[in-house]
Amino acid sequence: MGRSFVVFLGAITVGGLAAQPPPGTNLEVLQLRPNFYMIAGAGGNVGFQVGMDGVVVVDSGSASSADAVVAAIKKVTAQPIRYLINTSADPDHVGGNAKIAKAGQTLFTGNGGAGLATNFLGGGASILSVEQVLTRMSGPSGKPSPYPVNAWPTESFNQPRKYMYLNGEGIEVLHQPAAHTDGDAIVFFRRSDVVVAGDVFDTRRFPVIDVAKGGGINGEIAALQKLVDTAIPSVPIVSREEGTLVVPGHGRICDQLDVVDYRDMVTIIRDRVRDLMKQGLTLEQIKAASPARGYTRRYGSDTGSWTTNDFIEAIYRSMNEKAQ
Numbered sequence: 421m422g423r424s425f426v427v428f429l430g431a432i433t434v435g436g437l438a439a440q441p442p443p444g445t446n447l448e449v450l451q452l453r454p455n456f457y458m459i460a461g462a463g464g465n466v467g468f469q470v471g472m473d474g475v476v477v478v479d480s481g482s483a484s485s486a487d488a489v490v491a492a493i494k495k496v497t498a499q500p501i502r503y504l505i506n507t508s509a510d511p512d513h514v515g516g517n518a519k520i521a522k523a524g525q526t527l528f529t530g531n532g533g534a535g536l537a538t539n540f541l542g543g544g545a546s547i548l549s550v551e552q553v554l555t556r557m558s559g560p561s562g563k564p565s566p567y568p569v570n571a572w573p574t575e576s577f578n579q580p581r582k583y584m585y586l587n588g589e590g591i592e593v594l595h596q597p598a599a600h601t602d603g604d605a606i607v608f609f610r611r612s613d614v615v616v617a618g619d620v621f622d623t624r625r626f627p628v629i630d631v632a633k634g635g636g637i638n639g640e641i642a643a644l645q646k647l648v649d650t651a652i653p654s655v656p657i658v659s660r661e662e663g664t665l666v667v668p669g670h671g672r673i674c675d676q677l678d679v680v681d682y683r684d685m686v687t688i689i690r691d692r693v694r695d696l697m698k699q700g701l702t703l704e705q706i707k708a709a710s711p712a713r714g715y716t717r718r719y720g721s722d723t724g725s726w727t728t729n730d731f732i733e734a735i736y737r738s739m740n741e742k743a744q
């Protein structure tokens with residue numbers, strides 16, 4: 421693809437012209453729709469919807485960027501932040517939770533809203549996630565929690581779809597049960613026609629499949645298929661740069677055809693690994709057979725936190741678990 425969208429209508433740089441801005445303060449704010457924005461440069465991509473009901477934010481970015489993210493949102497609107505929705509429990513997506521929630525104000529002003537007391541957690545914005553995110557952030561019982569309580573989701577759910585209607589549009593939060601992890605959600609703003617995908621879709625590299633946290637290759641492909649099914653491209657008039665916008669967990673704004681390409685890439689590599697497994701090859705032999713060939717220049721890496729071999733191993737291990 422490589423089409424560039426005309427989305428730079430509202431580019432704002434937070435942090436000014438300081439020669440060496442501290443990490444996370446050099447953010448880019450893109451206006452994708454009249455009432456929908458994306459912030460890049462804060463760890464994972466952050467999306468936010470604005471309107472008369474307040475601000476609904478998807479993901480909070482890294483802890484080190486939280487103040488800058490709050491400042492960027494306040495530069496766009498004076499409305500209070502009402503909701504923060506997390507797409508996973510990864511630190512680059514929930515690291516700013518406590519500060520962003522604290523900067524906001526709950527919609528629930530009386531007892532009974534979501535079962536919470538008026539001043540629960542100081543009355544900050546509500547944090548919504550699938551149940552696994554809360555479990556992971558609060559820690560197993562008896563062990564210290566990896567995050568303070570004011571960073572935890574205040575509302576969690578375990579059904580496939582949670583919905584809200586705020587700022588004049590339906591918002592669907594769709595649980596993807598075994599993709600990047602077991603706690604992923606994609607968030608669809610139906611009137612804005614924007615899907616925030618989280619880390620099931622990472623345009624910089626092969627998708628990170630965290631098998632230890634319940635991720636799996638087949639669930640990953642199912643999540644990508646869900647994105648494809650949710651988004652609509654500009655047909656029949658393909659010359660228009662229109663259609664549903666997909667905000668990946670990391671990387672540039674995409675459309676449905678970008679997700680189709682990415683899904684096909686992941687599926688082809690999964691099928692190659694599966695064929696090699698059927699032939700009885702070991703994991704090391706499969707890695708040596710380069711099942712990701714043709715895609716490594718664009719998505720692969722030999723170094724860093726998520727190498728091509730890590731991806732191949734995750735496919736192998738998650739399919740092995742399925743077989744047992």
Ligand SMILES: [Zn+2]
Nearest residue numbers: 464512619669
């Ligand atoms: Zn991420």
